[in-house]
Amino acid sequence: MPDQLLYAIEVTLNGLMAGVLYSLVALGFVLIFKASGIFNYAQGVMALFSAMTLVGIMDGQVPFSHLINAIFGTDIHHFGWHVPAIVAILLTAVVMTAFAWAVNQVIFKHLVNQEPIILFMATIGLAYFLEGFGDLMWGSDIKSLDVGLPQGGSFWIEENTAWLGGEGFYGFFIDQLDMVATVVAVILVAVLVAFSQYTKQGRALRAVADDHQAALSVGISLSYIWVLVWSIAGFVALVAGIMWGTKSGVQFSLSLIALKALPVLMLGGFTSIPGAIVGGLIVGVGEKLFEFLVGPMIGGATENWFAYVLALIFLVFRPQGLFGERIIERV
Amino acid sequence: MKLKLATLALGAVMAAAPALADLVIPSLSYRTGPYAPNGIPVADGFADYLTLLNERDGGIGGVPIRMIECETGYNTEKGVECYESTKGEGSLVYSPLSTGITYQLIPKASADGIPVHSMGYGRTSAANGKVFEWVFNHPATYWDGASIAIKHIMEQEGGDISGKKIALVYHNSAYGKEPIRTLEELAKKHGYELTLLPVDHPGQEQKSQWLQIRRERPDYVLMWGWGVMNQVAIQEAANIRFPMDHFIGVWWSGSENDTLPAGAGADGYKALALANPGTNYPLFDELKTYVYDKGLSAGAGDQHGYVLYNRGVYQAMLTTEAVRKAQEIHGVADITPAMMRDGLEALEITEERMAELGLPEFGPAFSLSCENHGGSGLAKIQQWDAGSKTWSVVTDWIASDRSIIDPLIAEDSQAYAAENGIEERCN
Numbered sequence: 208m209p210d211q212l213l214y215a216i217e218v219t220l221n222g223l224m225a226g227v228l229y230s231l232v233a234l235g236f237v238l239i240f241k242a243s244g245i246f247n248y249a250q251g252v253m254a255l256f257s258a259m260t261l262v263g264i265m266d267g268q269v270p271f272s273h274l275i276n277a278i279f280g281t282d283i284h285h286f287g288w289h290v291p292a293i294v295a296i297l298l299t300a301v302v303m304t305a306f307a308w309a310v311n312q313v314i315f316k317h318l319v320n321q322e323p324i325i326l327f328m329a330t331i332g333l334a335y336f337l338e339g340f341g342d343l344m345w346g347s348d349i350k351s352l353d354v355g356l357p358q359g360g361s362f363w364i365e366e367n368t369a370w371l372g373g374e375g376f377y378g379f380f381i382d383q384l385d386m387v388a389t390v391v392a393v394i395l396v397a398v399l400v401a402f403s404q405y406t407k408q409g410r411a412l413r414a415v416a417d418d419h420q421a422a423l424s425v426g427i428s429l430s431y432i433w434v435l436v437w438s439i440a441g442f443v444a445l446v447a448g449i450m451w452g453t454k455s456g457v458q459f460s461l462s463l464i465a466l467k468a469l470p471v472l473m474l475g476g477f478t479s480i481p482g483a484i485v486g487g488l489i490v491g492v493g494e495k496l497f498e499f500l501v502g503p504m505i506g507g508a509t510e511n512w513f514a515y516v517l518a519l520i521f522l523v524f525r526p527q528g529l530f531g532e533r534i535i536e537r538v
Numbered sequence: 539m540k541l542k543l544a545t546l547a548l549g550a551v552m553a554a555a556p557a558l559a560d561l562v563i564p565s566l567s568y569r570t571g572p573y574a575p576n577g578i579p580v581a582d583g584f585a586d587y588l589t590l591l592n593e594r595d596g597g598i599g600g601v602p603i604r605m606i607e608c609e610t611g612y613n614t615e616k617g618v619e620c621y622e623s624t625k626g627e628g629s630l631v632y633s634p635l636s637t638g639i640t641y642q643l644i645p646k647a648s649a650d651g652i653p654v655h656s657m658g659y660g661r662t663s664a665a666n667g668k669v670f671e672w673v674f675n676h677p678a679t680y681w682d683g684a685s686i687a688i689k690h691i692m693e694q695e696g697g698d699i700s701g702k703k704i705a706l707v708y709h710n711s712a713y714g715k716e717p718i719r720t721l722e723e724l725a726k727k728h729g730y731e732l733t734l735l736p737v738d739h740p741g742q743e744q745k746s747q748w749l750q751i752r753r754e755r756p757d758y759v760l761m762w763g764w765g766v767m768n769q770v771a772i773q774e775a776a777n778i779r780f781p782m783d784h785f786i787g788v789w790w791s792g793s794e795n796d797t798l799p800a801g802a803g804a805d806g807y808k809a810l811a812l813a814n815p816g817t818n819y820p821l822f823d824e825l826k827t828y829v830y831d832k833g834l835s836a837g838a839g840d841q842h843g844y845v846l847y848n849r850g851v852y853q854a855m856l857t858t859e860a861v862r863k864a865q866e867i868h869g870v871a872d873i874t875p876a877m878m879r880d881g882l883e884a885l886e887i888t889e890e891r892m893a894e895l896g897l898p899e900f901g902p903a904f905s906l907s908c909e910n911h912g913g914s915g916l917a918k919i920q921q922w923d924a925g926s927k928t929w930s931v932v933t934d935w936i937a938s939d940r941s942i943i944d945p946l947i948a949e950d951s952q953a954y955a956a957e958n959g960i961e962e963r964c965n
Contacts, residue, residue: 214749214753217749218746218749221745221749225743225745273838276838280833284840339570342570342574346838347569347570347574347575347578348575348578348795348840349575349769349795349798349799350799351798351799351801352799353801358773358776358777358803359776359777359779359803360777360778360779375753377752377753380749380752380778382745382777451742454742454770454773455742455766455769455770455773455799456766456769456798456799458572458575458766458769459571459572459574459575460572460740460742460765460766461742463572463740463742464742467742467743494746495745495746498746499746499749499750502746506734506736507734507735507736507747508710508736508737508738510738510743510746511738
């Protein structure tokens with residue numbers, strides 16, 4: 208096979224896996240939008256906050272230590288223990304559940320039946336609050352995150368695919384972290400689908416998503432469902448935060464990964480879990496192949512804008528996204 | 539009643555009147571936003587040095603320093619707002635800590651008659667004092683940096699890099715594009731092949747760029763990055779098993795923040811250095827006595843000795859030495875921005891002076907003049923040791939290739955002068 212074709216395949220494979228990482232972020236948006244009609248602007252910051260909390264718990268960092276030290280003149284930073292990754296992940300999930308409860312109690316409980324734009328504005332406020340709160344709680348320095356996930360290209364794949372091409376082909380490069388992310392995303396989606404199809408809470412969640420007034424009339428607690436769905440979105444944000452945080456360290460920029468999820472949502476639809484996955488894959492492959500084939504001719508750095516162009520093209524022909532529910536309003 | 543009115547009037551006058559006899563030095567910092575992890579140590583180092591002078595010496599020449607910190611968030615518009623809101627305080631010199639903000643402040647500060655010092659960033663051709671009367675970018679510019687990196691590569695390759703492939707991974711912004719022209723000119727001179735790989739803000743996803751590097755196998759990769767772009771690039775380089783000692787970043791891509799997240803994978807990565815890392819200098823003993831131990835550290839006080847903290851200290855040292863020089867030239871302690879500009883132009887940093895200040899061999903010895911606002915154009919190469927989690931300087935000061943840099947500076951600055959109707963000075 209010609210080397211150039213092999214490299215195009217390599218770019219496609221890497222695009223697919225980058226797409227999975229985008230999907231992980233998009234999933235959180237979809238879950239909340241589907242259940243409550245809220246476009247959660249704070250989803251990216253939730254990924255950041257959950258990853259900061261995870262690192263803080265793992266390293267035994269004292270929360271709000273800078274504030275405590277400034278007020279009381281103390282010099283405490285660490286508890287002096289290290290928590291195993293799996294325990295820290297579970298504790299972080301608990302924190303994200305508490306966060307979901309607090310968000311519902313303090314904000315959304317009071318905004319039921321408000322216009323979507325009001326709810327959206329509330330999430331903008333929430334995002335900025337959470338950014339500052341996270342900084343105050345855990346500090347704004349860059350934190351290394353190591354939960355034991357492998358990183359770097361797979362030697363095995365490289366060595367066993369090098370024979371496919373000529374001297375200019377070095378075997379396929381596949382990042383081990385991307386492979387792990389793909390497996391985790393598949394498991395996550397399977398669990399989410401099973402949860403929504405086969406559990407009482409899942410059915411209640413779907414009922415609220417379909418028609419929350421009808422759901423209320425049969426005794427489903429809207430408040431409970433919103434806490435549940437924000438908790439799940441918080442857990443999805445944690446998974447996304449772990450994957451992205453392992454790549455770049457946990458830092459403020461993690462909140463900007465939400466920008467990567469927007470074209471995925473435009474493409475896949477705001478209400479479909481499979482849409483988030485397929486949308487992510489299309490965006491991932493599309494932007495990487497465009498950069499590979501066209502980028503060098505026009506100066507490169509095409510990925511950020513091309514993802515949006517791709518999403519806009521889909522939007523023109525299918526405004527609800529590939530898998531979104533068609534909006535039909537009858538007079 | 540009269541007494542009350544008189545007291546109120548006096549209070550109002552006191553509140554309205556500007557504080558007299560202090561040296562106002564603004565600090566345009568960014569402690570929030572995506573670039574905060576880098577902005578914080580620079581701002582802390584800058585503030586701690588000024589605090590030391592106030593605590594130990596009562597300021598400079600007996601006049602206390604009043605630092606005004608203004609948060610820019612590394613955002614150009616906010617940076618300009620900071621400038622506008624603080625210039626009326628009697629600010630002596632601005633260090634914008636951002637190339638974007640610097641570009642915006644150059645015409646404003648020039649019109650207002652306030653010096654701008656963009657230390658190792660900003661508009662490179664501002665090194666030409668004949669055109670840029672109010673702008674300084676000593677001790678080295680981006681074009682110096684590009685040339686120094688190429689010189690180091692030549693040294694590694696036995697003096698000949700013809701036919702070698704060198705890639706530049708850069709932040710797709712005014713800052714990241716600064717070295718391109720110089721690298722292209724140097725490619726013509728030395729015969730290497732240059733590949734340009736832009737990375738869009740913020741740089742969280744760079745798979746395409748590093749797959750291209752893996753395909754094209756450049757002999758060396760240079761990086762002009764900032765923020766998360768640096769950490770991701772170093773991690774991606776480690777992922778494709780690129781030899782890290784052939785990967786060289788500019789001085790804004792060479793701090794602990796950039797290398798620590800990649801763990802052992804970052805071992806051997808190199809970066810340019812404007813000043814030395816570490817706390818092994820007498821000045822840090824003084825800082826401990828007069829600042830740290832008194833609880834006066836800026837920020838959380840957890841950045842001491844890090845590369846970017848030391849850059850802040852260095853920036854403050856160069857600023858305050860220029861203040862001292864201005865006081866000396868004009869024979870007054872409470873100087874004006876115009877006097878500060880004179881102090882900057884007459885700045886002379888010698889080995890002896892750095893030793894007196896407790897920073898022996900910390901930075902290069904250099905002097906400025908009416909014509910030269912860019913300093914010596916010297917930098918060192920430092921290398922990351924992932925085991926000890928420290929940077930070590932691995933070369934002596936390396937000088938840039940003036941035969942390439944000077945004509946480029948002259949060409950760019952003259953074009954700016956023509957565009958803006960500026961007559962050359964220093965004749």
